[in-house]
Amino acid sequence: MGFVKYEQEGFVGIVTIDRPKALNALNEEVLKDLEAAFDAIDLDTTRAVVVTGAGKSFVAGADIGAMSTMTAEEGEAFGKFGNDIFRKIETFPLPVIAAINGFALGGGNELAMSCDIRICSDKAVFGQPEVGLGITPGFGGTQRLGRIIGIGMAKELVYAGYNIKADKALEVGLVNAVYSPEELMPAAMKLAGKIAKQAPIAVRNCKKAMNDGLQVDMDQAIVVEEKLFGDCFNSEDQKAGMKAFLEKGKAEFQNK
Template sequence: MATFSNLLYQLDAATGILTITLNRPEKLNALNAATIAEIHAAVRQAIDDQAVRGIILTGSGEKAFVAGADIAALSQLDEAGARRASAQGQEAFRLIEESPKPVLAAVNGFALGGGCELAMACHLRIASDNARFGQPEVNLGLIPGYGGTQRLTQLVGKGKALELMLTADQVKADEALRLGLVNHVVPQAELMAFTTQLLTRILTKAPLALGQVIDCVNAYFDPERPGYPTEVAAFGRCFASEDFREGTSAFLEKRPAVFTGN
């Protein structure tokens, strides 16, 4: 098991829910290269660990999920270094997006720049009522580099995504909900309990089927993967599983299904 300096990695063995907490409160959990590398390593470890069934990603403290990238570190990069940093961030966030295990973001405050990009890479986003979202990179003469230009457009549409990125405006949690940027907004004190309850409900379903849903939805946005054929293959894959046989038997026998992920 890897150890982390900038993250807290806490697995509830009884539920299989892993909580990954960005833990740089003195920097409002800002992302630097080391933190992004740890996110990548933590998610990779979680995907490979059979004891982990689902993941909650959040930030320490009550002010920020991730307030953005570490600007002091970014300011030291040249063009080649910036390309490497962008590729590193995209690789880590793509791993989250493609995780077959559900990843929910519990957004507990500011989610700006790289923080908004990190939240958008998660499968679902639950925001506290004090959360703020934005891609303010043009204020620094930059653009989002960790997938934000693509995922924000997917979530809120071209026109609104362009407006938010071109103006650098922030949106409050209720507006983010209206736009479809987040799935739920709850009081800050209820954020982790609500997110845990939602993930717990998801985890009562067949693990293989959950992963195949995620994969098929991702295929819709991947120009190299035709969505409908991907769905056909995934549908057949589910039929070959023990969980399918258990799920149909439980339905016919009017009892709760006991899924094993096989």
């Protein structure tokens, strides 16, 4: 994984896009390394994941040099390649936090949107500038942006192709919080740590219930929730959590 670094701190995995000289731009090699990093995460010893970028950029976009000579068929295949990996992150069993430290443009914004939670530094810049290159967003930008910030604002950003800074991203709901560059990773790790202290099976079921429920109508969605709610009662952690509550103690969850 030459372009992606993986570290483990306790129950938290840290995935870092590491191509700083190219502002962490996504080409086929970076995407393959990103997929490999997620495939290698141990679900038994990890309870949350943080994704960030090396240097001053989160991900500045897809590699324009690599895309400039593509045919229509190659472009579609590249879009599918990136979409499949981002979808894998979106549906990854564990919560994924994007710690956006700089540019999150095009594919970078699309990567951030495939994560469950986005926080950023006050140096972060977001956008889908693809129309200025003669293309559409290709890694889910036309689909996730409207679902996250509302279709009207999403269409404005995509059609006009302009960028927004951290304060505007917070205002429109693209990110949950803004920090100084020095505070960003500690804040991401603190949030990941809070998640990691909860019952892991319950957290995973919450993610699945919320993601799956958004794809169907409310009548079907509550059935999704009911099944995953019931599934929690098969776990030792549910018994430990409720026992600790009733005894006014604190549960140490075992992921079982």
